[in-house]
Amino acid sequence: MFIHNIIKSSESILESIHDGIAIADSEENVIYVNEANYRITGIQASEFLGKKVSEVVPDSHIPQVLTTGSKLIGIKTRVNDKDVISNIVPFVYKGKIEGAISIFRDISEIRELNQKLKDAKSTIKHLYEELDFLTDADSNIVVGNNIAMVQTLKTSQKASRVSSTVLLQGESGTGKEVIARFIHKHGTRSAKPFITVNCAAIPESLLESELFGYEEGAFTGAKKGGRPGMFELADTGTIFLDEIGDMNFHLQAKLLRVLQSREIMRVGGTRQKQIDVRVIAATNKNLIQMVQDNTFREDLYYRLAVIKILIPSLRQRKEDVHLYIQNAVNKIGKRLGKNVSVTPRAIKILTEYSYPGNIRELENIMEVCIVSDEDGIIDINDLPDSVIPIKKEVKHNINLSFNEFPSLSEVEALILRKAIEAYHSKSDGNDYCSYGNHA
Structure with a gap:
C-alpha cells in the first residue's frame, strides 16, 4: 500500500523522466514501469506488470537489493539484448523493506552522449585554436585583409600541427623567420629549442662544422673535446635554415642524408648520432630555377618542400x-x-x-x-x-x-x-x- 501511494502521487513525474524506471514490491513483483522503459528495453509494460522481476529480466539486481536492503549504484544489467546502467534503491517504511525502484539508462545512449561531448570539446578546441590564430599575442604577426597573407597564416597554422619539413619562400624582409617561429610556437615542440642558422651569413668553410659540430682535432683550432653543431642543439626541437639557397652542393648532399636518415656525423667523427629535429627552411631565391640550372639539388628541394608556404611581399x-x-x-x-x-x-x-x-x-x-x-x-x-x-x-x-x-x-x-x-x-x-x- 505504501509503494502504491507513492506511485499514485508521483506518476506524472515518473512518466516525464527520460530514464527507464521499474518498481517492484517486496515479493519481487513488478508493479510499475514508465514509458521510457519500453523505449529503452523494447519490452511492453504488459509483459512486465504482475510478473516476477527475474522472469522478465534474469540479470536484474532488484532481488539482491530487496534481500540486503542496500542500494546499488552504477550496476550493469542485460535487458532484452540491451546493456543498461542501473541505480537501484530500496523503499523502507517503518524499518521494513516494502520494495525497490530501479532507474536505468541505455549504455548506447551514454556512449552517444559521450561521443557528442567529445565532438563538442573538439569543436571548442578548434574554435579556440582559430581564435588564437587570429588574435595571436605575438606582436610580429599581423593578420590583415590580404587574401594571400591570410592563406599563408592558415597554412602555417596547419603546418604547426605536424612535424613535416617546411619551405618558406618570399622576398627578403617579408618575415620568413617570424612565420617559422609562429609554426614552432604553435606546435608540439614549442617548449623545445628553436635554433636559427643563416646559411648565407656563415662562410662555406665553417658552415658544415656549425651545422653538424666537430670532434677534437678535426681541424686546426678545433676546440678541445669537440663541439656540438646546431642540429644537436636543436634535438627534439626545430632548426630554421634561413637562406637555404646559398648552401653549397657538398652541404646540400649532407643535409639530404640527415633528412633521410635522421642521423648526423660531426666533422672528423666516426659514428652517427640519431636526432629528432624538425627542419624549416627559407629562401628568397627561386629554387625551381636553381634546380633547372643545376645549382640546387632536386632531391633536396622535394625533401624540403613537403609543406611549401609562399609569403607575399608588402x-x-x-x-x-x-x-x-x-x-x-x-x-x-x-x-x-x-x-x-x-x-x-x-x-x-x-x-x-x-x-x-x-x-x-x-x-x-x-x-x-x-x-x-x-x-x-x-x-x-x-x-x-x-x-x-x-x-x-x-x-x-x-x-x-x-x-x-x-x-x-x-x-x-x-x-x-x-x-x-x-x-x-x-x-x-x-x-x-x-x-x-x-x-
Whole structure:
C-alpha cells in the first residue's frame, strides 16, 4: 500500500523522466514501469506488470537489493539484448523493506552522449585554436585583409600541427623567420629549442662544422673535446635554415642524408648520432630555377618542400600597410619609451611607397621617424626623403613671377606661402591619426 501511494502521487513525474524506471514490491513483483522503459528495453509494460522481476529480466539486481536492503549504484544489467546502467534503491517504511525502484539508462545512449561531448570539446578546441590564430599575442604577426597573407597564416597554422619539413619562400624582409617561429610556437615542440642558422651569413668553410659540430682535432683550432653543431642543439626541437639557397652542393648532399636518415656525423667523427629535429627552411631565391640550372639539388628541394608556404611581399599587401605601420609604431615606441601617432596623410604616403625591403624596411623607416620625432606626431615632413621624393622637387619648383625685380620681403613672403601650401601645419588636429599609443 505504501509503494502504491507513492506511485499514485508521483506518476506524472515518473512518466516525464527520460530514464527507464521499474518498481517492484517486496515479493519481487513488478508493479510499475514508465514509458521510457519500453523505449529503452523494447519490452511492453504488459509483459512486465504482475510478473516476477527475474522472469522478465534474469540479470536484474532488484532481488539482491530487496534481500540486503542496500542500494546499488552504477550496476550493469542485460535487458532484452540491451546493456543498461542501473541505480537501484530500496523503499523502507517503518524499518521494513516494502520494495525497490530501479532507474536505468541505455549504455548506447551514454556512449552517444559521450561521443557528442567529445565532438563538442573538439569543436571548442578548434574554435579556440582559430581564435588564437587570429588574435595571436605575438606582436610580429599581423593578420590583415590580404587574401594571400591570410592563406599563408592558415597554412602555417596547419603546418604547426605536424612535424613535416617546411619551405618558406618570399622576398627578403617579408618575415620568413617570424612565420617559422609562429609554426614552432604553435606546435608540439614549442617548449623545445628553436635554433636559427643563416646559411648565407656563415662562410662555406665553417658552415658544415656549425651545422653538424666537430670532434677534437678535426681541424686546426678545433676546440678541445669537440663541439656540438646546431642540429644537436636543436634535438627534439626545430632548426630554421634561413637562406637555404646559398648552401653549397657538398652541404646540400649532407643535409639530404640527415633528412633521410635522421642521423648526423660531426666533422672528423666516426659514428652517427640519431636526432629528432624538425627542419624549416627559407629562401628568397627561386629554387625551381636553381634546380633547372643545376645549382640546387632536386632531391633536396622535394625533401624540403613537403609543406611549401609562399609569403607575399608588402607591395602585394597594400590594403594592410596601415596595420603594419600601427604595429611597428606600437612595438618600436614601446621599446624606445616614446608615444607617437601618425597623421593620415603620412599614412597615405607610406602606403604608396613600394618597400623593396618589405616589412623590415617599413620598420626601419618607422624607427627612424620615431627616434628623430620631437612632438609625438609623425607627419609628412618627418618622413625620409627616399619615401617622398616629391618633397625635394617642391623646394625647387617655386614659381617666382613678378613684373619687376621683387624685393627681399616679397621673396620671403612668396617662399613662406609656398612652404605652407606644401607642408600643412601640424596644428590642424583633424589631420591626426589615432595610430600609436595616443589611440
